[in-house]
Every structure is written in C-alpha cells, then in structure tokens.
Amino acid sequence: MNVVNLKRKRFLEVSLKLIHEKGFKGTTMRDIATQLNCDVANVYNYVDSKQALLEEKLFEISGAFHESINNILISSYSPVDKLKAIVSFHIQLTSRRPFEVALLVNEWRNLKEPILSKFLEEKGGYEDKVRSIIKEGINSGVLRDMDLEIATFAMLSSIRWLHDKYTDPAKTVNPIELEKQISDFILEGIRA
Amino acid sequence: MNVVNLKRKRFLEVSLKLIHEKGFKGTTMRDIATQLNCDVANVYNYVDSKQALLEEKLFEISGAFHESINNILISSYSPVDKLKAIVSFHIQLTSRRPFEVALLVNEWRNLKEPILSKFLEEKGGYEDKVRSIIKEGINSGVLRDMDLEIATFAMLSSIRWLHDKYTDPAKTVNPIELEKQISDFILEGIRA
DNA sequence: GTCTATAATTCGATAGAC
DNA sequence: GTCTATCGAATTATAGAC
Numbered sequence: 001m002n003v004v005n006l007k008r009k010r011f012l013e014v015s016l017k018l019i020h021e022k023g024f025k026g027t028t029m030r031d032i033a034t035q036l037n038c039d040v041a042n043v044y045n046y047v048d049s050k051q052a053l054l055e056e057k058l059f060e061i062s063g064a065f066h067e068s069i070n071n072i073l074i075s076s077y078s079p080v081d082k083l084k085a086i087v088s089f090h091i092q093l094t095s096r097r098p099f100e101v102a103l104l105v106n107e108w109r110n111l112k113e114p115i116l117s118k119f120l121e122e123k124g125g126y127e128d129k130v131r132s133i134i135k136e137g138i139n140s141g142v143l144r145d146m147d148l149e150i151a152t153f154a155m156l157s158s159i160r161w162l163h164d165k166y167t168d169p170a171k172t173v174n175p176i177e178l179e180k181q182i183s184d185f186i187l188e189g190i191r192a
Numbered sequence: 193m194n195v196v197n198l199k200r201k202r203f204l205e206v207s208l209k210l211i212h213e214k215g216f217k218g219t220t221m222r223d224i225a226t227q228l229n230c231d232v233a234n235v236y237n238y239v240d241s242k243q244a245l246l247e248e249k250l251f252e253i254s255g256a257f258h259e260s261i262n263n264i265l266i267s268s269y270s271p272v273d274k275l276k277a278i279v280s281f282h283i284q285l286t287s288r289r290p291f292e293v294a295l296l297v298n299e300w301r302n303l304k305e306p307i308l309s310k311f312l313e314e315k316g317g318y319e320d321k322v323r324s325i326i327k328e329g330i331n332s333g334v335l336r337d338m339d340l341e342i343a344t345f346a347m348l349s350s351i352r353w354l355h356d357k358y359t360d361p362a363k364t365v366n367p368i369e370l371e372k373q374i375s376d377f378i379l380e381g382i383r384a
Numbered sequence: 385g386t387c388t389a390t391a392a393t394t395c396g397a398t399a400g401a402c
Numbered sequence: 403g404t405c406t407a408t409c410g411a412a413t414t415a416t417a418g419a420c
Contacts (some may be wrong), residue, residue: 007385023301025217028413039387041416050414080383109215134382144384150365150373151382157353158346165345173342181342189381190326190343191272192336199403220395231405233398242396 011036011046015053016099020167024054024107054103054110061100062122064093069129079137080187083155086130087183090159095175098166105160130156158186203228203238207245208291212359216246216299247307250300253292254314256285261321271329272379275347278322279375282351287367290358297352322348350378 014035018027029050033040047053068089072082094101111119131152137143143151159182165171206227210219221242225232239245260281264274286293303311323344329335335343351374357363 023215023217025215026302029415030413038385040414041388042386044415045385109213110218137382142384143382144376144380146376146382147369147373150370151377153353153357154350154374154377155382157349159349160353161345161349177339178342181339182346184336184338185343185346185381187381187383188336189377189379190329190335190338190347191379192334221397222395230403232396233406234404236397237403 008046011043012057013099016057016103019107020099020102024050024103024110051112054107055115057100057103058108058111058119061093061097061104062119064097065090065104066122066126068093069126073129073133078142079133079140080142082133083137083186084183086133087159087186088179091162091175091179091182094162095166098163102163102167105163127152127156155186158182200238203235204249205291208249208295211299212291212294216242216295216302243304246295246299246302249292249295250303250311253285253289253296254311256289257282257296258314258318260285261318265321265325270334271325271332272334274325275329275378276375278325279351279378280371283354283367283371283374286354287358290355294355294359297355319344319348347378350374 011032015027015032018031018035021027022031029043030040033043036042047056069086072085072089075082075085077085108116108119108123131148134143134151134155135148138145138148138151162178162182165173165178203224207219207224210223210227213219214223221235222232225235228234239248261278264277264281267274267277269277300308300311300315323340326335326343326347327340330337330340330343354370354374357365357370
C-alpha cells in the first residue's frame with residue numbers, strides 16, 4: 001500500500017472514530033483535520049465532501065451485511081442454523097469493523113434523498129430476509145409459534161447493539177464466546 | 193390547562209417529532225417554527241435554548257424509567273417477575289411517550305458536559321440495577337448460568353428499540369400482546 | 385500535499401417595535 | 403405573543419500560492 005492510501009486509511013479511521021463519539025452532524029471537517037494534525041483544506045484530499053464520506057462508508061459496510069445474508073439464504077442450512085450463522089457473521093463484522101457498524105446503525109438518518117430512500121429499501125430487504133428464515137422455522141415447527149413480526153424485531157434488536165462492545169476497548173469480548181452466548185439467548189432465552 | 197400551556201404542549205410535540213425524524217442537530221429552530229406556523233423568535237417563548245429543550249425532556253423521561261425500576265427493585269417480586277415487570281413498564285412508557293423514549297435512546301450524545309457525565313452515570317446505574325436482578329436469578333438457579341454481562345446487555349437490547357413500533361403509526365402494536373411476546377422471547381427464546 | 389484566505393450559507397439567539 | 407431585522411459565530415467547501 002502506497003503512502004497516499006496509508007494516509008487515506010488513517011483519515012478514514014480518524015473520521016469514523018470521531019463520528020462515533022460526536023455524531024455525524026456533530027463532527028466537523030475541522031475536528032477531523034485537528035486529529036490529523038493538518039488544516040481543514042487537506043481533508044478534501046481524501047474525500048469530495050462530508051456527505052460523500054458518509055455514503056461511501058455506510059453503503060460499503062451495508063453491502064458486507066447483505067452479501068453475508070445472501071450466502072446464508074441460498075445455503076442448505078436449517079432455519080436454526082441459518083439464524084446461528086446470522087449471529088455469527090454479525091459478530092464477526094462488528095468485531096472487525098466496529099466503527100463502520102456503528103456508523104450503519106447510528107447515522108443512516110443523515111443520508112439525504114434520494115439516497116436515503118435507497119438505503120431504507122435495502123434495510124427493509126434485509127429485515128425481510130431474516131423474517132423469511134424465521135417464518136420457515138415457525139412453519140416447520142422448530143421455532144415457537146410466536147408473532148412473526150415481533151420475533152424478527154426482537155432477534156435483530158439482540159444483535160444490532162453489539163458494536164457497543166467493540167467500539168470501547170475496555171469492553172472487548174471474545175467473539176467466539178459472545179457468539180455462543182447470543183445464539184443461546186435468542187434460541188433458548190434466559191430462563192433455566 | 194390554559195392557552196399558554198396548550199401552546200407549549202404543541203411546541204413540545206412538534207419539536208420531539210421533528211427531532212425524531214431529523215435528529216437533534218439536524219433539527220433547527222427554524223424547522224420547529226415552520227411547523228408551528230410562526231417565526232423563529234416565537235420559539236423562544238417556550239424554551240430558553242435548544243440545548244435546554246433537550247436536557248429538560250431527556251431527563252424527564254429518564255426519570256420516569258428510574259422511578260419505575262426503583263419501585264420494582266424494592267418489591268417482593270421474584271427475579272423473573274421483576275424482569276417481566278421491567279418489560280411491562282418499558283412497553284407502557286414507550287407506547288405512551290414514544291417520541292420522548294426515542295429522544296432518550298437516540299439523542300443523549302448531544303448533551304454537553306458536565307450534564308453528559310451526569311446522564312451517563314444515571315444510565316450506568318440503571319444497567320446496574322437490571323444486572324443485579326439477573327444476577328439474583330442466576331444465583332438462585334431460576335435463570336441459566338450465562339455470562340452476566342451479556343445477559344444484561346441482551347435483555348436491555350431486546351426492549352431498547354421498542355419505540356420504533358410506536359413512533360410510526362403504521363406499526364402500532366397492542367401493548368398487552370407485545371408485553372407477552374417480548375417477555376416470552378427474553379425468558380424462553382424462539383426455539384420450540 | 386500543505387498552507388492561507390475567504391466565499392457562501394446556515395444557525396442559535398437577541399433587540400425592539402407593535 | 404407576534405413580528406422584522408439582524409448580530410455573531412460556526413460550517414462546508416473552494417481558490418490559489420508555495
């Protein structure tokens with residue numbers, strides 16, 4: 001990797017960390033420049049605009065989630081194993097790219113039309129895919145006959161906040177152990 | 193209620209709805225004025241500053257959560273019934289004041305020091321109380337012997353996003369049914 | 385790539401007349 | 403309470419010299 005890309009990589013790291021701390025609107029190009037020890041104008045060497053930065057990183061990490069769930073959907077896994085696999089790659093992506101996942105969860109509201117609509121459509125599509133797996137499980141009897149909508153909602157909520165465990169170095173958890181604990185929570189609950 | 197308070201009530205409704213849609217930083221005093229069909233200057237009849245609005249509503253709804261969980265803590269309920277009661281009042285507060293709950297979940301990052309630290313301390317205290325109930329349940333054997341930290345985290349995640357179901361009129365769910373579904377999810381999971 | 389300087393806009397908040 | 407007018411500060415982004 002050449003010097004230019006190393007500098008851009010550092011720019012992205014600093015930007016994502018600042019956005020996580022102060023929010024997208026609360027992070028100024030000056031904040032980023034200060035962290036990079038350079039002037040505001042230099043930031044535009046790495047990105048066309050603040051909005052372009054948001055769109056680039058957000059759809060990049062979003063694409064990684066979609067790619068993973070698509071591979072699971074076309075697999076021959078059982079519904080339960082599909083759900084386990086979803087938990088697994090959520091934790092993997094989140095542990096490896098916590099600040100990008102945090103961006104995806106926290107900052108999509110800052111997208112502007114028509115890109116916002118495009119994102120919401122993709123987001124809905126992702127939820128539809130999870131719903132279809134749970135529906136399959138309920139229909140075949142391996143999952144309880146609970147409200148499909150709430151089951152999907154609860155399942156996704158249980159894994160949507162994992163980035164909190166990885167954006168803070170003090171909280172870091174072993175991904176393998178976390179995967180087992182979260183899968184057990186979703187499948188078996190907490191009652192003994 | 194006199195005319196002044198009716199107008200302030202409408203101001204608060206409009207403000208909270210706009211903040212939910214566009215975020216705190218993304219909502220301008222001019223946006224609020226436009227929705228109220230008045231000028232920017234009039235907005236300051238109802239609140240001293242934008243920051244004061246955030247602090248007032250955020251600590252108000254936060255206080256409601258703390259009051260509820262404190263009542264549960266000192267009750268003679270079993271650990272499982274305490275957790276059920278937590279789910280219950282989360283859903284009640286969320287269904288009755290969805291935009292205030294959304295503010296609490298989404299916008300606390302916009303608080304400024306030293307108030308931010310005060311909030312984070314209270315937030316940590318709330319999580320500690322939930323953790324203590326789960327610990328009691330694990331120790332007495334009524335809950336599975338899972339990682340205490342992850343159990344607390346997963347439990348809270350499962351109820352933290354309920355406001356999504358009530359800020360959108362199209363999604364509204366029967367609170368009583370939702371309460372049973374969420375409690376079952378947390379206690380028993382989704383496996384048949 | 386880096387800097388200085390600045391354009392163009394937007395925002396929170398206030399003053400003061402009615 | 404409502405309005406007009408405006409201040410002062412902050413922000414994104416660009417122009418142009420080095």
